[in-house]
Amino acid sequence: MAAEDDPWIRRACAEAVASVADGGGPFGAVLVQIDDETGRVLRHWIGRNRVTLTHDPTEHAEIHAIRAATRDLGVVHLSGIAREVARRPQTGATSHCVLYSSTEPCPMCYGALAWARIPVLVFAATRYDAEEGGLGFLDRALHDAVALPYRNRPDVVVRRAETPEATAAFAAWRDAEGVAY
Numbered sequence: 001m002a003a004e005d006d007p008w009i010r011r012a013c014a015e016a017v018a019s020v021a022d023g024g025g026p027f028g029a030v031l032v033q034i035d036d037e038t039g040r041v042l043r044h045w046i047g048r049n050r051v052t053l054t055h056d057p058t059e060h061a062e063i064h065a066i067r068a069a070t071r072d073l074g075v076v077h078l079s080g081i082a083r084e085v086a087r088r089p090q091t092g093a094t095s096h097c098v099l100y101s102s103t104e105p106c107p108m109c110y111g112a113l114a115w116a117r118i119p120v121l122v123f124a125a126t127r128y129d130a131e132e133g134g135l136g137f138l139d140r141a142l143h144d145a146v147a148l149p150y151r152n153r154p155d156v157v158v159r160r161a162e163t164p165e166a167t168a169a170f171a172a173w174r175d176a177e178g179v180a181y
């Protein structure tokens with residue numbers, strides 16, 4: 001099935017329109033959990049951009065949907081979700097999530113989906129659409145900025161502080177035999 005024929009991407013775009021009607025930003029997302037053995041959709045979570053409604057610059061639609069899913073399932077990774085670990089029922093031994101976003105995710109949301117180990121992303125509008133016609137969303141500029149070395153970021157002053165304590169927490173983590181996530 002071509003990505004544009006997938007009904008879930010149309011749902012994400014519908015959530016974006018509904019978000020505007022609710023006073024939120026023009027972005028929507030749907031996170032769909034799929035059983036790895038049967039390929040069946042188990043459940044889904046929706047997200048809408050609520051930045052201005054909540055005075056929270058991180059309340060992007062994708063973040064909203066990811067938080068809803070990981071809290072509901074009681075996991076931090078949304079691939080290889082094991083039946084014994086997930087709080088909600090699933091038929092097969094493992095499942096994974098697919099993220100549908102009405103617009104290509106910004107770098108923060110790309111980071112969130114990487115941390116959540118979401119293996120598949122489908123988006124509709126581009127970072128260029130989000131700034132066209134006076135819309136002025138920062139997506140394209142942020143994508144360009146994060147590709148630069150930190151000293152060359154155009155919109156923020158970044159300084160490295162080489163303190164002796166810099167890696168103390170990592171040493172403590174190693175001593176505690178912590179496992180990276």
Ligand SMILES: [Zn+2]
Nearest residue numbers: 060106108109
């Ligand atoms: Zn975002």
